[in-house]
Amino acid sequence: MSPLFLNALEVIVNGLMAGIMYSLVALGFVLIFKASGIFNYAQGVTALFAALTLVGFQTGQVPFAHLINTIFGTKIHHWGDGFNTILAIILTMLVMILFAWLLEKIVLKHMVNQAPIILFMTTIGLAYFMEGFGDLMWGADIKTMDVGLPSGGSLWLEDFTKGWAASGTEYYGMYIDVLDVWAAGIAILLVVALTLFSQYTKTGRALRAVADDHQAALTVGISLRTIWIIVWSLSGFVALVAGIMWGSKSGVQFSLSLIALKALPVLILGGFTSIPGAIIGGLIIGVGEKLFEYSVGGLLGGATENWFAYVLALAFLMFRPQGLFGEKIIERV
Amino acid sequence: MKFKHFSAAFVAATILATSFPVAADLTYPMLSYRTGPYGPNGTEFADGYADYFTLLNERDGGINGVKTITPECETAYNTAKGVECYESTKEGALIYQPLSTGITYQLIPKVTADNIPLHSMGYGRTSAANGKVFSHVFNYPANYWDGASVIIKHISDEEKGDLKDKKISLLYHNSAYGKEPIRTLEELAKKHGYKLTLVPVDHPGQEQKSQWLQLRRDRPDYIIMYGWGVMNQVAIKEATNIRFDMSKFIGIWWSGSENDVLPAGEKSNGYKAVTFHGVGDDYPVFDDIKKYVKDAGKAAGDGSNIGTALYNRGMYAAMLAAEATANAQKIHNTKDITSGQMRDGMESLKIDNARLKTLGLEGFGPEINVSCENHGGPGLAAMQQWDAKAKKWKLITEFVESDRSVIDPLIAEDSSAYAKENSLKARDCK
Numbered sequence: 234m235s236p237l238f239l240n241a242l243e244v245i246v247n248g249l250m251a252g253i254m255y256s257l258v259a260l261g262f263v264l265i266f267k268a269s270g271i272f273n274y275a276q277g278v279t280a281l282f283a284a285l286t287l288v289g290f291q292t293g294q295v296p297f298a299h300l301i302n303t304i305f306g307t308k309i310h311h312w313g314d315g316f317n318t319i320l321a322i323i324l325t326m327l328v329m330i331l332f333a334w335l336l337e338k339i340v341l342k343h344m345v346n347q348a349p350i351i352l353f354m355t356t357i358g359l360a361y362f363m364e365g366f367g368d369l370m371w372g373a374d375i376k377t378m379d380v381g382l383p384s385g386g387s388l389w390l391e392d393f394t395k396g397w398a399a400s401g402t403e404y405y406g407m408y409i410d411v412l413d414v415w416a417a418g419i420a421i422l423l424v425v426a427l428t429l430f431s432q433y434t435k436t437g438r439a440l441r442a443v444a445d446d447h448q449a450a451l452t453v454g455i456s457l458r459t460i461w462i463i464v465w466s467l468s469g470f471v472a473l474v475a476g477i478m479w480g481s482k483s484g485v486q487f488s489l490s491l492i493a494l495k496a497l498p499v500l501i502l503g504g505f506t507s508i509p510g511a512i513i514g515g516l517i518i519g520v521g522e523k524l525f526e527y528s529v530g531g532l533l534g535g536a537t538e539n540w541f542a543y544v545l546a547l548a549f550l551m552f553r554p555q556g557l558f559g560e561k562i563i564e565r566v
Numbered sequence: 567m568k569f570k571h572f573s574a575a576f577v578a579a580t581i582l583a584t585s586f587p588v589a590a591d592l593t594y595p596m597l598s599y600r601t602g603p604y605g606p607n608g609t610e611f612a613d614g615y616a617d618y619f620t621l622l623n624e625r626d627g628g629i630n631g632v633k634t635i636t637p638e639c640e641t642a643y644n645t646a647k648g649v650e651c652y653e654s655t656k657e658g659a660l661i662y663q664p665l666s667t668g669i670t671y672q673l674i675p676k677v678t679a680d681n682i683p684l685h686s687m688g689y690g691r692t693s694a695a696n697g698k699v700f701s702h703v704f705n706y707p708a709n710y711w712d713g714a715s716v717i718i719k720h721i722s723d724e725e726k727g728d729l730k731d732k733k734i735s736l737l738y739h740n741s742a743y744g745k746e747p748i749r750t751l752e753e754l755a756k757k758h759g760y761k762l763t764l765v766p767v768d769h770p771g772q773e774q775k776s777q778w779l780q781l782r783r784d785r786p787d788y789i790i791m792y793g794w795g796v797m798n799q800v801a802i803k804e805a806t807n808i809r810f811d812m813s814k815f816i817g818i819w820w821s822g823s824e825n826d827v828l829p830a831g832e833k834s835n836g837y838k839a840v841t842f843h844g845v846g847d848d849y850p851v852f853d854d855i856k857k858y859v860k861d862a863g864k865a866a867g868d869g870s871n872i873g874t875a876l877y878n879r880g881m882y883a884a885m886l887a888a889e890a891t892a893n894a895q896k897i898h899n900t901k902d903i904t905s906g907q908m909r910d911g912m913e914s915l916k917i918d919n920a921r922l923k924t925l926g927l928e929g930f931g932p933e934i935n936v937s938c939e940n941h942g943g944p945g946l947a948a949m950q951q952w953d954a955k956a957k958k959w960k961l962i963t964e965f966v967e968s969d970r971s972v973i974d975p976l977i978a979e980d981s982s983a984y985a986k987e988n989s990l991k992a993r994d995c996k
Contacts, residue, residue, distance in 0.1 A: 240783060244776075251775050299868065306863070310870075368601070374871075375606045375799065375825045385807045385833075408782055410807050479772070482803055484829030488603040488770050488796035495773065526776040536740045536766040538776060 234397050236404040243407045244527040245520055250413035252519020253420045257475040258496035259503065259511040260423065261468045266505045267444040268464040271352045275360035277493025279329075279469060282363050284476030284485045285371040286328050288378060290321035296370045318380045322473070329469030330462075337462045345457070364490065373487065378480035384412035416478045420512070423474060427467070427508055436463060444506070494539075498546035504559025514557060521545045590902060591635045592628065594619060594887055595655035597664040602642035603770050604795045606825050607876055609867065611665055612638070614880025616866035617859050621851075622888060624858040629891050632901050645669050652676065660891065660908040661685055663883050667743040670703075675988070678702045683909040687883050688713070688819055688842055692746060693980035695942025697913065698992040700981065704912050706886075706943025707934050708842040708968070711976060713818045714747035714790070715968035716947040717840050718754045720816070721788050730759035735786040737777060737793065737801060740766035744792045747818070751790070753972050771797025778804040791817040798826035806833035813838060813951070822959070823875040827952045835954035838962075842947045843882045844930035845959040847873025851881075851926030875950075875959060878930075885925065886934070890915050913938055932965040938995035945973065 258280065265273045273279075289296060293315030302308060316324065340359070344352055391406030398404030431437035442450040443460045451457060476485070479492050503514020522538040522545065530537045549557065596615060599608035619634040628634055639651035641664070648669030652662065662677060663685045664670055670690035677684040678701060685704045686694065692710050694703035708716075722729050736751055738744035748764065755762045763784060765777050771793065778801075781789065789810065793801055798821045805815050813836040817826070822839025852872060860869035871877045894903045894911025903911070917934040932946040946965040953960055985992060 244779060247775050247779060251773060254773075302868070308868075310868070364601075368605075373600065373605050373609060375829060377829050377831065379831070384803075386809060405782070405785075408779060408808065483772055483796050483800045484825075486603075486796060486799075487601070487605055488772055491603060491770050492772060523776055523779075527779075530776070534766065535764070535777075536768040538773070539768045 234399065236398045236402045239394070239398055239404060239407065241524070241527065243409075244523050246407070246409060247413070248520035248523030249516055250409065250417060250519070251523060252499075252516040253417045253512075254413070254475075254478060254515075255495045255499045255518055256512045256515030257416065257420055257423075257471070257478060258492050259499040259515055260420075260427075260508065261471040261475065262493075262496060262500055263503075263505060263508055263511045264427075264464055264468045264471060268440055269352075269443075269461060270349055271356060272349070272505070273468070274353060274356040274493075275363055276468070276472060276496070277490040278360045278363045278367070279472040280476040280479070280492060281485070281487065281489040282332075282367045283325060283329055283469060283473035284378060284480040284489060285367050285376070287321055287325040287380075287473065287477065288376040288480075288485050289371045290324050291315045291318060291379075292376070294371060299372060300369060322380070325473055326470060329473060330466045333462050333465035333469055336465055337458055341461055341465075342458060360490075364487070368487075376480075376485040378477060378485050380477055380481070382412055382415050382477075382481060384410060384481060387411050387414070412478070412481055419474060419478070423471065424508060424512055440464060495542070498542040500556070501543075501546035502549045502556060504556025506560050507556070507558030510556060510558030517549075517557075518542050518545060590658070591633045592891055592903070593658045593660055594634060594636050594884070595651075595659045595662065596636050596638045597641050597648050597651045597655075597662060597666075597669060598638050599641050599643045599665070601640060602644070604643040607795065607823060608643065608665060610823070610825075610871045610874055610876035611880035611883075613865070613867040613871055614877035614882075615663070615884045616880075617855055617872075617877075618881045618884035618888070620859045620864050620866070621855050624862065624864065625854060629888055630895050630901050632895075634888070641666065641669065643668075645672055648672065649676075656680055656682060660903065660905050661887050661912075663687065663887065665689070667691075667746075668741075671742065674700070674703055680905075681909070682905040683912050685883070685887065685912065687879075687886070689743070691984075693977045693984060695940065695945075695977050696981035697938050697941040698981075698995055699985045699990060700941060701993055702909055704936065704941040706915075706936050706941065707932060708945050708947050709942055710743075710746040710792075710818065711750040711973045712842075712942075712945040712947055712968035713840045714750045715754065715973055716949075716966055717790055717816050717818075718751070718758065719966060719969065720838075720840070720949050720963065722758065724814075725787075732760040732788070733763065733784065733786040734760050734788045734790060735763040735765055735781055735784060737765045737767060737781070737789055737791045739771065739793050739797055740768045743794065743820075747790075747792055749976060750973065753976065754969065757969075757972065767793070767797055767801070769797075770795060771800055774800050774804055777801075778808055781810070782808045788814045788816065791815065791821045793817065793821045793826075798823075799829045802827055802834050802837060803830045805837075806830050812836035816840065816949075819875075819879070819947075822950060824957070824959075825876075827954070828957070832954040834952055837952045839950050839952075839959075840947045841875070841950045841959075841961075842931065842965075843878055844927075845875060845878065845950050845961055849927055849930055851885075851930075854926060855881075882931065885927065886915070886917075889917055889921075889925075912936060913941070938993065942977070945970070 261276045293311045293313045295309050298310050387409050394407040439455045499514040499518050503510030522542045525541045526537050598612035616636050619636050639655050641648040641651050645668035649672050661683050667689050670686040683702050694700040694705050817839040819841050827834040859865050890911040894907045898907045915936040932944050934943050945968045948961050948965045949963040950959040951962045
């Protein structure tokens with residue numbers, strides 16, 4: 234095979250892997266939008282907050298240490314060596330559930346029946362609040378995320394594919410980051426678990442009922458407020474997974490909240506209400522932007538991915554305004 | 567009657583008070599950023615800056631007996647906010663050091679009109695080194711082009727002086743800052759015969775898969791990085807993923823902090839960066855900072871970042887401002903200096919090794935000699951290398967000079983273009 238073809242194949246495989254990473258973020262948006270019609274602007278910051286909390290538990294950091302030290306003149310930072318990863322993940326999930334519960338009690342219950350734009354504005358406020366709260370709770374320094382997942386280029390794949398190129402040509406084997414493979418596996422598990430949960434559990438069916446029709450769900454006795462707590466908790470869990478994967482690449486820092494920007498074209502393309510749409514949309518965006526950068530990027534000076542993802546999503550919008558898997562809105566008058 | 571006496575006493579007291587001028591505080595506004603995507607870096611720099619002035623107040627009673635203050639204004643590394651901060655703090659300000667190339671570009675005409683000096687140390691508009699055109703802008707001790715040149719010199723040394731047909735890639739932040747070294751590296755490529763490839767990364771740089779697949783295919787002999795914030799951490803991690811030789815991956819000083827290498831763990835061992843100041847806390851000045859500032863509970867942060875690369879840079883920036891203040895006080899024979907006098911102090915600043923020793927900073931940086939023509943200082947820089955096990959930077963070269971034969975004509979060309987665009991007449995520096 235020609236190295237040119239193999240390089241293109243490598244770009245496609247890595248595009249698929251990058252797409253999975255985008256999908257992980259998009260999933261959180263979809264879950265909340267499906268159940269409550271809210272476009273959660275705070276999803277990226279939620280991923281940052283979850284990752285900060287996880288690292289805080291892992292490293293034994295005292296929450297609000299800076300505030301405590303300022304008020305009481307103490308010099309506390311850590312309470313010990315921290316929890317092991319599994320326990321830290323469980324505790325972080327409990328924090329995310331507590332956060333969802335407080336959010337419902339303090340904010341969301343007052344927003345019932347408000348226009349979508351009001352709900353959207355509420356999540357903007359929430360994003361800024363969480364940004365500051367996360368800083369105050371865990372500090373703004375860059376933290377290392379290590380949950381024991383392997384990372385780095387796969388030597389096995391490199392050796393295995395080296396011989397694929399025609400003899401006499403320069404080819405170094407195919408590259409794939411092992412962490413991306415793990416992310417793909419975890420994303421598949423996540424989607425399967427979410428699908429099973431929504432299809433085969435009573436709560437899952439209630440979630441689907443609320444997603445289909447709020448009013449009808451209320452009339453059969455489903456508590457909208459409980460469903461909101463569950464759905465924000467689930468979205469918190471997805472945000473934690475996204476935070477772990479992205480944080481393993483860049484460290485846990487404010488920029489993690491900007492991964493939401495990568496999810497937007499995925500949502501436009503895949504639709505705001507479809508879990509498979511988030512995955513397929515992510516894969517199309519990932520492959521599309523990487524292939525464009527590989528084939529045309531050089532002619533345009535490079536760094537085309539950020540804007541090309543949106544161009545691709547908009548191109549799809551022209552043919553399917555509701556996104557590939559989104560529900561077509563038909564309003565009868 | 568009583569009221570009359572009281573009024574007379576009040577008037578007399580006021581006259582008495584105003585007839586003997588009392589020096590006001592020396593004001594160094596900080597356009598800092600402790601929030602936003604670049605907050606972790608901005609915080610360390612701001613802490614170092616504030617702590618040095620606190621040290622002067624606590625240990626020496628200020629500069630020649632006049633206390634210093636450092637009012638902070640948060641810019642979040644946003645240019646528009648930076649300009650707002652400038653406008654709201656410029657009253658009584660002696661100098662601005664905004665730690666942002668974008669903000670610096672916007673402030674150049676403003677500070678010139680307001681007669682306030684601007685010090686963009688290792689950033690900003692590189693050709694501001696030409697004092698004949700940029701009367702109020704200084705970028706000593708080194709600029710972006712010096713950094714690029716010293717990196718190429720180091721690579722040349724590593725390759726025993728032969729760079730012919732070597733492949734060097736520039737991985738850069740796709741912004742005005744990141745594009746700064748391109749022209750210099752192209753000129754140096756003509757001179758040394760290496761092949762330069764440009765690889766841009768868009769803000770914020772969280773995802774760089776395409777760039778690193780390209781670099782892996784291109785197999786460059788060296789990669790130079792002009793990054794900032796999360797771009798650095800991701801790039802270093804990706805370099806370790808493709809098993810690139812980290813000793814051949816070299817960053818500019820804005821890609822050379824602990825924040826950049828720590829997330830990649832031990833695999834980042836050997837990564838290099840160019841620097842214009844010393845690393846670590848093994849200098850007497852830090853003992854004083856710990857004693858008079860940190861232990862006294864007066865540190866800007868919790869004291870944990872003392873000795874980090876960006877803390878040291880902030881501290882160094884404050885030291886240069888303080889030395890220029892003392893110089894201005896001396897040449898104008900007044901303790902209560904104005905921003906215009908501060909500018910004069912900067913333009914005739916001289917810091918030799920003996921002075922650095924007195925300041926507790928022996929060997930921390932090169933000697934500095936600023937003049938009317940040369941606002942860029944010596945243009946010397948050294949290489950630092952990361953020891954992942956010890957989690958410390960170490961200097962691996964002396965401070966060496968950049969290639970003036972390439973850089974000086976570029977500075978002259980760019981500054982004269984600026985003068986032409988803005989209808990400025992070059993100052994007579996005789």
